[in-house]
Amino acid sequence: MTVLRDYATALSQPTLTGAPARYDEVVAPDGSLRASWKGLAELAVQITPGDLSRLDAEIRRFLNNDGVTYARPGEDAGPWQLDPMPLVISAAEWEPLEVGLAQRAELLNAILIDLYGDQRLLREGILPPEVVFGHSGFARPMARAATRDQRPLVIAAADLGRNAEGEWTVLSDRAQAPSGIGYAIENRRVISQVLPELYREAGLHRVRPFLSAFRSALMASAEVEVADPRVVVLSPGTHSETSYDQANVAASLGFPLVRGSDLVVRQGRVFLREYAGTLEQVDVILRRVDASWSDPLELRADSQLGVPGLSEAVRRGTVRIVNGLGAGVLENPGLVPFLPAASEALLGESLRLPTVATWWCGEPDGLDHVLGNLDEVAVRAIDRPATDLSNDLTADLSSLSLDEVREQVRAHPHRYVGQERLALSQAPSWSAATGLEPRPLTLRTFTLRSGSTYRPMVGGLASTQGTSAGDLGAVSKDVWVLKASRDEADLDRAEVLTLAAVQARPAVVPRALDDLFWFGRYTERAEDTLRLLLAAHVLSEDYLTRPHSAGGQATTVMLDALARLTGIASTGDVDRHLRAILLDTNQPGAVAQSVTALRDCAQGVRDQLSLDIWKAFGSYDRASWELVRHEHSYQVSESAGRMLNATMAVHGVTANMMRDEGWRMIRIGGWLERGLQVTSLLRLVVGRRGLDTDRIVLNQTLLAADSSITHRRRYRGYVRPRTVLDLMLADPENPRSLTFALTELRRHLSTLKASTGATRPERLLDELLEECRQADPTTLVALDGETRPHLVKHLDQVNRQLVRLSDAIETQHFETGPRMRPLGLMESR
């Protein structure tokens, strides 16, 4: 049996629950396939549960390899979820939807122009003023006579559901800073790779042309005619819920991903803080920071995510923000009952797309209806509460009893609406536990301003099993819009092609350089720790049962060194100790912490890195999961080995980067960390404990420093402290030596654009190099009892100098000035 047939059969069984009849996306009431699926029938009906299970696993691997994540508010980022079964929409079904979405965006744009301009809708009573003035998205600093933006809405998103009749119905509009385009693009990329036959056969619209159109629309948004406008994507940072989406959009569009602190206002214009203190004017900002957080001067004063003066720059018309800072007022279910009248008034057209039935409680009839049907309607606040209001107006009333809801609504009726609970359509959705099951589905669409009209992405982002419409934490589906005929073009816009050829210039902001510097440091740290751990693990496997042998003592030395370097104390159980070092995400020095931090850095500069980097993280993750899953001791070395391979893969990716400032910063971070690691390690292992023990310790140290083979070739396997020190400290040809690392560091520092030959980092490093040259190997290796005091002193000195050097590099190259704070640090009056 095939899954689709099973699914259809199960649907035709009468249910006892009396659940509402839902429209099924695949199977018609008579058990036949829907028109949209008929063309795919031949291939689709052959799919077996085994196929879907395999596809599901493959999708997970692809998504993991690309580092696709979503973080529910207040939680750590988790993997993005994608169902193998796409939502398929036929050309005939799509056409009215497309027209309706375009009209809706046109209307929403017109409403924005009106609300921030003439306010005719309010004056003529078409919109109740409470719905606008009482909404936190109504940005008064943007409502000025001088602000006459005729295109405040460039990208509109909507969440839709199908009612029982199969009619697409808008559930909510998203205009503030719509998310999901990056996910939609990625979903398509993955699905087209795991379902190539079906994808080829389907004859569906591609979604990538939408990106070109988006790029064109953003560049065309520049206020003034600029030949090559500078466009940036403003993100709240790597810890936001949809940071992957933001980064993927930026990378796909070829525009730099920046944060508020990367931008600065001067003379009422917005500038990107470029490297070495230069400023470059920004013409267009694709905003992914909510408007209220975008300007601490005139909007929320407590925001650290914004750019002070941004509102003023917008008012002066020196920068365009997409969407405009006032667009949030459209995310407002209180508008819904009045949209048909607004459409007649502003467009002279009747509204095409139906919106879910909504009753605004600010009107007596609406209030009566909602209070009289509290168990049937969903009560929603018109906005998320402004957080500085002292009384709690929860947007989500689901946790309240009906009496409490009634009380809230009665107290502030204009702040609430009741909405029909739509019996959403269902679509087959795969889960390993239950197989293919019907799940309620919503669809997010993206509509873009293109020239003087609006056009939706021919596709979108569907989600099932969500807790609310458009819940990005749910299981997503790719959306296939079929072409009417095979040879239909994907997008028929000439302007897309003309602008797509423009090469976006890379931008290197100090914050991104900082991320790249630490990217280099964490990669090296993870690698060195893994090598040391592997060297210690081999020993412990051999000598665990013989603790008093020379090998046993050497094991203790190596494990102690590992404990000291990672800050994770030995618990007596070697296996658990090593696992903790591999898996602890909080302890600085632990491998998982280094990789987590590394990944954060990579996320911050995602727009500048090859996608291959995420594959490396993907294989690291799998090694990590395997380690958690399997308790055998050999899994430690197995997983650590694969993690080491992943760090090698990271090196491989950086080896093929453009030789720009960013790449140099990675290398500077890497060489500096190597210097730190080699001095820290030597410091812990060069004491005297007995000839046999020392020999084993030194051998494993060479192994940990990837220098065993070199040593063997050069010194014929005769390991003495002096030979190890020669190779690991002074050897100018061994890339693992301190001297080599410092020489490379010096070379890279001097090739930086800001180098003068005498910047503080360069001077510090010159002193350090001189100190190392003057260190006499014979003196260093000299013993005093069980220790080598000169060596220890030297290594400590070098280590301290390197830490100082790192600080100096941070100050010299990444600092963008003091912190942002309110005018009066301690408000008084």
Next chain:
Amino acid sequence: MKYRVWHRTTYTYDEPVTDSLGVGHMTPRSLPWQHVSGDEVTVEPMPADLSHETDYYGNRMTYFQVTQPHTELRVTATADVESLAPTYDPAALAQPWENAAPVGRRDVPTAWQAVDFALQSSKVAHSDGARAYGAGSLVPGRPLADAVTDLMHRIYTDFDYETGATSVTSTVDDVLSKRAGVCQDFAHLTLACLRTHGVAARYVSGYLATTPPPGRERIVGADASHAWVAVWLPGSAGWLAVDPTNDQWVNDRYVTAAWGRDYADVSPLKGVIFSDATKSTLSVEVDVAPLP
């Protein structure tokens, strides 16, 4: 009366500020009963950017940015103001206070604009306490001017003027429980009492000319910026301006600077600095000097 209004705000910091951006509402707005001339705002050190605008509520707004390092920022606004005591339409004052609730009033053409001042705002949350307190004056059917005057008088009587009793982050409920505050607090409280009953009322910030005690010289700079409220008078162009801090209707000794929903819309000076400073001291000097 004619006055020269002089308003100086000085911030001093313990470490240099490299960049300072500010928005001010210090310059009095022109009104039918208030003529403003010779107005000027100076910022020291010399700002790299300075512009004068009109905000959403029609107030005069100043935007500036100082980009040279400084440890002292001084913003001085001056203006000559000729003000008359506002006059009101007696019929508008005599109508029942319930008429001043604009929500749903399709019959009054300006009601939709007044709605902005009837909803709760960031510094004036609708509290049950304010509603209950307001009910003492807003007796059903009572003439608007009576009800508002009574509310003003009760607040003046029941609450102590006390600097330090509250801070800029204090809420209406804090003021109600402390029974003390400053002019901003009394204005916010009055607004909360009125708005919880649906009445539209504005927060007004401005200046009040003070008279020295008999036989004493006027002390320059000892005045303060002031705040009061203005209540919507449907059917007339005016808003009834009352001062709960001084238990009187606004007269020709009051200079209106700006109005909004509450202090947050029209704070005389707010801003953002870039600095490692950990301490700042603020000094505000205001002088409202009578002109011949």
